[in-house]
Amino acid sequence: MKVGPRPAGREFFTARTVAEALAGFRPARRTAVGGVPLADALHRVPAGAVPATGPLPGFARSTVDGYAVRAADTYGASESLPSYLDLLGAVRMGEAPTVAVRPGGAVGMPTGGVLPEGADAVVMVENTAETMPGTIEVTRPVAPGSGIVRADEDVAAGAALVKGGRPLRAPDLGLLAAAGVTTVPVHARPRVVILSTGDEVVPPDTATLLPGQVRDATAPALAGLVRDAGGEPVIAGIVSDEPGALRARLQEVLPGADLVVVSAGSSVGARDETAGAVAALGDVWCHGLAIKPGKPTLLAECSGVPVVGLPGNPLSALVVFRLVGVPLVWRLAGCAAPPPEPSTRARLARDLPSAAGRLDVVQVALRDGEAEPIFGPSALLSVLTRADGYLVVPEPATGLDAGTEVEVTLYR
Structure with missing residues (x-):
């Protein structure tokens, strides 16, 4: 929706609900894709599903300490009438079994050990006793598959280790490592340029304020929200209220930005330059949200780059950016839906x-x-x-x- 310059003295509002903004303002822009080491991939968004080249864990293994058995040899076992099995040997951790399980036999198993040939279950050591050398008694029956995981039970060969469009979590990194994946193709962190406006706004390191001046508190806070959303904030300074200054600054920063946030320049009033500057450079999707605080919020797109114009008051700006801006940062990074907040x-x-x-x-x-x-x-x-x-x-x-x-x- 292209909106031309505002008639003097008239409010410049095309208000939408927050739900409409989240559903309808969906710029197509996405950040570039590149590989990052697994150690740097936490909370990054994969560009697509990462498939497993083989099954995981890759071999049938024990989930308990005990004995590998044929489940049929334990049927009917109880404390009063145990099953007696010949102890044929033991499996060592990190090594292939050197012995197979034959009918009436058992092989000692550590947790994580490779299941020997012939076995289809592992009975827990707590349900056994070695009453004489070379023989164990089993006091509880087990079913086929008890105490073991299949070779492909974690992930089948060719299945997705992680999905595209969802930020990577710590368990995802573990699964990728288990599959031997050390580099992940992910979207780059969105570069979010933050512009503050207003003749009264001065940098935070200003030692002494003149009457009417305020330090720029909003830009550092917005930068924190951008980092939380996986973005790369760029605080690009303060633009004066001089006519044309904001338009010129926007033209400078747009080529290097994935998102531009204009702080303190979208309140309806005589000095509001944001709407006019943005409308001159692109398409205004709305100017006004049905929200308190934060009504005078502007959403637009200029040269394929989304632009968010925020209210001048810091509380209003941060509230509305958390609701509308943060999901936009995640979307630019290829995320299908923002991670839910606690x-x-x-x-x-x-x-x-x-x-x-x-x-x-x-x-x-x-x-x-x-x-x-x-x-x-x-x-x-x-x-x-x-x-x-x-x-x-x-x-x-x-x-x-x-x-x-x-x-x-x-x-x-």
């Missing part, structure tokens, strides 16, 4: 009013199973730093009563 259930400590037709995001502190809402102006970052997580009041609701069980998304 959550918990709690009882609402007090009545919570809301307005129908918008999504309300409320910060909460958790105490003894209760969620206590934390309120404050959207310019105050301390509202977020004091919160353990947040809850969402859906668009149709006009509020929640005290005692209502709510789901709280936790901050990590």
Whole structure:
């Protein structure tokens, strides 16, 4: 949807719901693919399924300490009437068996040892006794397959070790290592360029503030959210409110970006340059989300690069970027769906009013199973730093009563 320059004095809103934004604003851009060592692959997104070249574990093995047997030789065994089997030898860890199991015989097994030929089960050592040299008694029967894993029970040859489009977790790395995979083809980390705007905004290392000046608190916080989502943040400085300055800066950073985030420049007002600058360079998908806080959010695409324009207040900017921007970073990295955030259930400590037709995001502190809402102006970052997580009041609701069980998304 191409949106032209805004008429003077008129609000520039094409509002959408958050659900519409998550479902509808889906840029096709994906980062490049390259191989990374297994040690650096945690939380990276594979470009496709990685197949197993052979079965895993690759041989039938014991899952317990005990004796490899033919299950039929143990049928009917009990403590009062045990089965007696000849001890034929033992399997050593890391070596191929040198003895086979014949009818009426047993072979000693360590956990993880290779199942010898002729055996179809392993009886646990706790259910046996060696009453005389060369003979064991079995006091409990076993079924075929008990105490063992098949050669392909973990992964069959040709099956996917890991799927494409899902961030790699620690167990995935272990499975890849077990299959001998030491390099994984993954999407590059999205390069997220963060631009701050406003004549009143100064760098965080400014020692003394002049009247009306504020240090740029939003950009470092946004960079943290980008890193959490597997992206590579690039804090690209502060753009003045001078007409045309933002458009010129966007033209400079777009060629090297996978995503551009404009902080503090999308509030509706006389100095709002974001919408006009972005509209001059690309397509504005929406300017306005039905959410509190964070309504004046802009979503657009310029030269194939998605652009997110955030509200000026730090709390609003961080809340909306977590809901809309973070999934976008994961999507650019080839992730089919963002990893779920940790959550918990709690009882609402007090009545919570809301307005129908918008999504309300409320910060909460958790105490003894209760969620206590934390309120404050959207310019105050301390509202977020004091919160353990947040809850969402859906668009149709006009509020929640005290005692209502709510789901709280936790901050990590």
